[in-house]
Amino acid sequence: RYRLGISGNIKMNELTKYQIDQIEQMIGQDHVVNWQLKRGERADIERLISISRYRGIRHQDGSPLRGQRTHTNARTFRKQIRK
Numbered sequence: 001r002y003r004l005g006i007s008g009n010i011k012m013n014e015l016t017k018y019q020i021d022q023i024e025q026m027i028g029q030d031h032v033v034n035w036q037l038k039r040g041e042r043a044d045i046e047r048l049i050s051i052s053r054y055r056g057i058r059h060q061d062g063s064p065l066r067g068q069r070t071h072t073n074a075r076t077f078r079k080q081i082r083k
Contacts (some may be wrong), residue, residue, distance in 0.1 A: 002025065
């Protein structure tokens with residue numbers, strides 16, 4: 001429970017920079033951090049666009065990707081067309 005030697009009752013503003021770095025490293029070992037996940041997703045989308053896959057083209061257009069109907073739905077997509 002106290003792997004880093006930090007009490008569970010301590011407040012965040014009382015932690016030192018070193019303790020915060022230790023906590024971030026421990027979390028990063030077991031889990032994918034938010035910015036890493038977003039960077040990976042963006043890289044996947046960029047790859048689809050660069051190889052001109054159907055999904056990549058739909059990403060560029062802002063169109064629905066998974067076969068959804070666009071005639072009567074996809075309001076945000078239709079909003080882009082009107083402009």
